Amino acid sequence: MGMRMVVAGGTGEVGKHVVAQARAAGHDVVPLSRSSGQDVVAGRGLAEAVAGADVVVDVLSVATTSAAKATAFFRATTQHLLDAERTAGVGHHVALSIVGIDGETRGYYAGKVAQERLVEAGPVPWTVLRATQFHEFAPQMVRRTSVGPFVVVPAMRTSTVAAAEVAAALLALAEGAPRGRATDLRGPEESELADLVRRWLAATGQRRRVLRVPLPGASGRRVRDGALVPGPGADRGRQTFEQWLTEAVAQR
Numbered sequence: 711m712g713m714r715m716v717v718a719g720g721t722g723e724v725g726k727h728v729v730a731q732a733r734a735a736g737h738d739v740v741p742l743s744r745s746s747g748q749d750v751v752a753g754r755g756l757a758e759a760v761a762g763a764d765v766v767v768d769v770l771s772v773a774t775t776s777a778a779k780a781t782a783f784f785r786a787t788t789q790h791l792l793d794a795e796r797t798a799g800v801g802h803h804v805a806l807s808i809v810g811i812d813g814e815t816r817g818y819y820a821g822k823v824a825q826e827r828l829v830e831a832g833p834v835p836w837t838v839l840r841a842t843q844f845h846e847f848a849p850q851m852v853r854r855t856s857v858g859p860f861v862v863v864p865a866m867r868t869s870t871v872a873a874a875e876v877a878a879a880l881l882a883l884a885e886g887a888p889r890g891r892a893t894d895l896r897g898p899e900e901s902e903l904a905d906l907v908r909r910w911l912a913a914t915g916q917r918r919r920v921l922r923v924p925l926p927g928a929s930g931r932r933v934r935d936g937a938l939v940p941g942p943g944a945d946r947g948r949q950t951f952e953q954w955l956t957e958a959v960a961q962r
């Protein structure tokens with residue numbers, strides 16, 4: 711029997727795969743995004759959308775490197791979703807987070823830490839999946855951090871994973887019972903983010919230059935030295951960056 715599944719951020723990089731895969735599996739899927747008429751930051755349109763849902767999957771995001779902006783976004787969206795879920799009697803909140811963010815107080819990751827805390831302390835039974843960066847993070851970087859002919863990329867060890875495989879893991883978790891923190895999900899290899907961005911630029915014929923910038927402070931050092939790559943015991947996606955790249959370029 712299909713479930714009624716709300717996907718907050720259902721038009722995003724991972725959200726669009728969650729929506730497509732959940733529909734293919736026979737679920738009744740309600741995507742939430744500003745482009746489909748709901749604003750989760752403002753809490754607009756949530757009560758109607760969440761009514762009757764079995765599970766809410768949160769894959770919302772905001773493009774910012776400001777800790778204050780990211781924290782405000784993830785606090786507001788998580789609080790509004792949890793409030794609407796509690797009122798509607800929804801029994802499962804599934805959130806996607808990022809491997810290795812413990813103790814982060816800077817940048818985007820600070821927002822994700824705040825989100826995890828609210829979910830863990832919240833009134834709705836929950837599951838949190840932490841994944842590594844997506845393969846799709848390479849083109850996201852080009853779109854978001856290009857300055858003239860340059861793309862500014864933080865020095866970062868990463869084990870990127872296909873967004874479609876993250877979506878499949880989220881869907882399986884959403885179909886099951888709440889389980890708290892799920893096993894971390896990583897990709898099949900480990901790479902330097904700047905190299906992946908260079909490969910994306912080369913494969914898509916873009917002449918931009920990548921500037922690999924070590925971020926300051928202890929947090930920057932951690933990211934540079936591999937804190938965002940999980941230790942042993944993580945689940946591994948199967949599609950390599952190269953396989954994903956070939957497919958993504960063919961689809962352009």
Ligand SMILES: NC(=O)c1ccc[n+]([C@@H]2O[C@H](COP(=O)([O-])OP(=O)(O)OC[C@H]3O[C@@H](n4cnc5c(N)ncnc54)[C@H](OP(=O)(O)O)[C@@H]3O)[C@@H](O)[C@H]2O)c1
Pocket residue numbers: 718719720721722723724725742743744745746748749750751752768769770771772773806807808822841842843844845846847850
């Ligand atoms: N990207 C990565 O490499 C990566 C890796 C690990 C984990 N994650 C996590 O995965 C999640 C999704 O990331 P993503 O890269 O797939 O995000 P994304 O492509 O930037 O998509 C963000 C989604 O949120 C929606 N949204 C933004 N503001 C909204 C608002 N006020 N109200 C309603 N909807 C709103 C967007 O739709 P509209 O613009 O139409 O509103 C879109 O559907 C995030 O929690 C992120 O931390 C990402």
